[in-house]
Amino acid sequence: MKQLLMVFLLGLMVSQAHGQQSVDIGFFGGSGTYFGDMTKIEWQKSINPAYGAFVRYNFNPRYGLRFNILNGTIGAIGEFDSQNWNTTDLNNKYWDFNKNVLDISLQFEFNYFKYIVGDKSTPYSTYIFGGIGMQSYSYDVQYLPGQFSGSEITPTIPFGLGFKFNLGKRIGLGIEAGMRKSFSDKLDNLDDPLSYEVTNNLSNVVEVTEVKYTDQYHNNDWTSYFGIHLVYKLIYGNKEWILRTPKQNILDWGIENSSKNR
Secondary structure, eight states: HHHHHHHHHHHHHHHHHHOOOEEEEEEEEEEEEESSOOBOOOHHHHHHHHEEEEEEEESSSSEEEEEEEEEOOOOOOBBBBOOOTSSSSOOOOOOEEEEEEEEEEEEEEESOOOOOOTTSSSSSEEEEEEOOOOOOOEEEESSSSSEEEEEEEEEEEEEEEEEESSSSSSSEEEEEEEEEEEEEEESSOOOGGGGEEEOTTTSOOOOEEEOOOOTTOOOOOOOEEEEEEEEEEEEOOOTTTTSSSSOOOTOOOOEEEGGOOO
């Protein structure tokens, strides 16, 4: 967190020194899925549609800050340790869940090549992103004695990569894949199932015993998103940005304002 804040402040100072900024808006369409406590997931039945939008503030052609919102269905069909916690039948292997997940995040975006939407001299770039965020969804945990349900709001760490390119003077297109690390384990309605041990005694009565962990942060829930986004340049900012660095030095962060040379 501290490192991200330092990079953000550094970028703000550099951008103020080199010229005005630009603003883009974008719309995302794709799919989302889940990685967690479940095993032997049927992937063809566990990928669901997702959609969203974002506003991106570009400090310069190298990096920017993006406010991102995603919404969609996250679910999976598979097993958990060959046990179905929904019933007393320990030989039933089937487990599934399906729910709407709202994902909100603030992401720092770094372009490998210098890139400005609509600028012919910067037609494309690969990029990476990372930041902080939160997810909101409902849960219905059923494997404990006495079921419980409710709503969950949990912090997340989003990160990923992508490729973007220009389609016109104000239009760009991108392909993106990202992950979200959750700090809650209720997404799959299992709520850290490894914290509990199920036994079947001689009277055929299922018993649930809590297992104490030394790591209080143990959880296994992740979400993953893949799709395309359409971007529109809302504010051009400084049209006179110059790519000061020769193309062979693509990792240089510097830009300069041509108006300062007049």
